[in-house]
Amino acid sequence: MIRIGLGRDIHRLVCERPLLLGGIVVPADKGEDGYSDGDVLIHAVIDALLGAAGRGDIGELFPPSDPAWKDACSQELLRRSFEQVKKAGYALVNLDCVVSCELPKIAPYRKAIRASLAALLAVDIEAVFVKGKTNEGCDSVGAGEAIEALAVCLLERV
Ligand code: MG
Numbered sequence: 001m002i003r004i005g006l007g008r009d010i011h012r013l014v015c016e017r018p019l020l021l022g023g024i025v026v027p028a029d030k031g032e033d034g035y036s037d038g039d040v041l042i043h044a045v046i047d048a049l050l051g052a053a054g055r056g057d058i059g060e061l062f063p064p065s066d067p068a069w070k071d072a073c074s075q076e077l078l079r080r081s082f083e084q085v086k087k088a089g090y091a092l093v094n095l096d097c098v099v100s101c102e103l104p105k106i107a108p109y110r111k112a113i114r115a116s117l118a119a120l121l122a123v124d125i126e127a128v129f130v131k132g133k134t135n136e137g138c139d140s141v142g143a144g145e146a147i148e149a150l151a152v153c154l155l156e157r158v
Contacts, residue, residue: 001157003090005052009043010141010148013101019147021099021106022113022130023075023120028104032147035064039074041099041130044149045117046074046081048095052155053085078120090155094127101147106132 013019017031020039032038046058055061061084062069062077069077085092095117099106106113110130118125135142 002093003052003054003155003157005048005050005151005153005155007044007047007049007051007151007153008149009040009047009058010146011038011040011043012140012146013144019104020074021109021149022097023078023116024109024112026104026106026109026113030144036062036069036072036077037074040147041097041113041117041149041151042074042078042120044097044151045095045153046078048151048153049085049092049155050081052153053088053090055081055084055088075120082121085155089157091158092121092123092127093154093156095121095123095129095151095153097128097130097149097151098133099130099147099149100133100135100141102134102137102142102144106130 011032013030014033019028019031140146
């Protein structure tokens with residue numbers, strides 16, 4: 001049996017915060033605001049994985065109302081979420097992601113982001129892909145005020 005999952009997240013971009021994408025710091029003038037460390041890509045990936053496994057969503061597992069998740073490390077949230085997915089009897093086949101922002105360009109960091117996500121999920125780098133897109137100047141992402149991530153994953157029953 002195979003199952004597809006979809007995840008999306010958006011964070012405001014602010015000065016004096018690092019830009020975290022998939023567990024690495026990408027050099028940029030602004031980074032994600034957020035209750036956790038703000039890694040928008042990991043948050044989208046978590047929701048894709050949990051959704052595919054039918055195990056809830058990031059807000060349900062790690063509610064912002066719980067002080068335990070203040071400044072939480074998104075990599076740790078991903079590890080915990082993926083544990084749930086594996087416990088439900090699934091393995092990750094592949095993960096595909098889109099990061100939308102005006103700046104910085106994602107392409108130079110793509111391989112490092114893919115490697116980081118692949119390491120966190122203990123899969124081959126070929127199972128993880130990441131694309132960067134601009135928003136062509138439209139909306140909050142296009143104005144450089146926000147960054148958005150989409151993730152889709154395929155799980156198989158093991
Ligand atoms: Mg988020």
